[in-house]
Amino acid sequence: MNPIRNGNFSSSGIVALVGIAKREMTETELEQYKKENPKSKAKLIEDVKVLPKTALTYIKEKKRERKAKRSISTESGGRAQWWGKVCELRAFTVLPNEYSISSDVTEFHPTIPNWCGTKDGEKHGEQKTIYDIKCPWTLSSYFDFAECKNIDEVRENHADGEKYYWQIVSNACITDATHGELIVYCPYQDELDEIRELASNYDGDQNKVAWIGFSSDEDLPYLNREGEYKNLYVFNFEIPAEDKHFLETRIIQASKLLES
Secondary structure (H helix, E strand, C coil): CCHHHCCCEEHHHHHHHCCCEEEECCHHHHHHHHHHCCCCCCCEEEECCCCCHHHHHHHHHHHHHHHHCCCCCCCCCCHHHHHHHHHHHHHHHHCCCCEEECCCCCEECCCCCCEEECCCEEECCCCCEEEEEECCCCHHHHHHHHCCCCHHHHHHHCCCHHHHHHHHHHHHHHHCCCEEEEEEECCEHHHHHHHHHHHHCCCCCHHHHHHHHHCCHHHCCCECCCCCCCCEEEEEEECCHHHHHHHHHHHHHHHHHHHC
């Protein structure tokens, strides 16, 4: 529950703004459409300039947060969320030295107001690359990731693929990164004791993570080293310039409604 995000568009929820809505065709558009599709009875057309219902709902929530001076959500997260927070710390130790972590730093877009994001960190190399780590609570979710070959397959085959993709695009826009990485982690069974230790030393609300220390192995998601699945998968991709431009345009459009 980061108060900086209250009343602002954040990368974690930005997927709500990216859908494409439909509108009725103008007479000219309908005439042209019937010439090209004589058997079709469609009267609606997709229009990138029209915000979808998910966007309007998201904007309404942010308006209410501004009026209430607090988050609209009263949920503090369940076990899946807190498992993810602790496991992220373990996942970072598995990554090479060129990765730095900054998951407690929220940044705002340098020129577009009302837009913030919290990347998990940066990979230092030839290209500026930001990353997000996901540690699924269910093995089924993890395997859905693991069986993908690239970010396109993640977007198509994982239930949260689009959400995570646009979260990374948003953070790339905010930080002027050119590349993104979606990192997915699930511990091997012999790593669970290290995760329990991280939970016991967690620099946050111990009431939320103490249960990890008392859980048996079978109560937690883990992998066998003898199995075919690895404990870490990295999906690296270049952020398309057109996706950045599209999202920036959407944020500007949504901001006008937010401030109206």
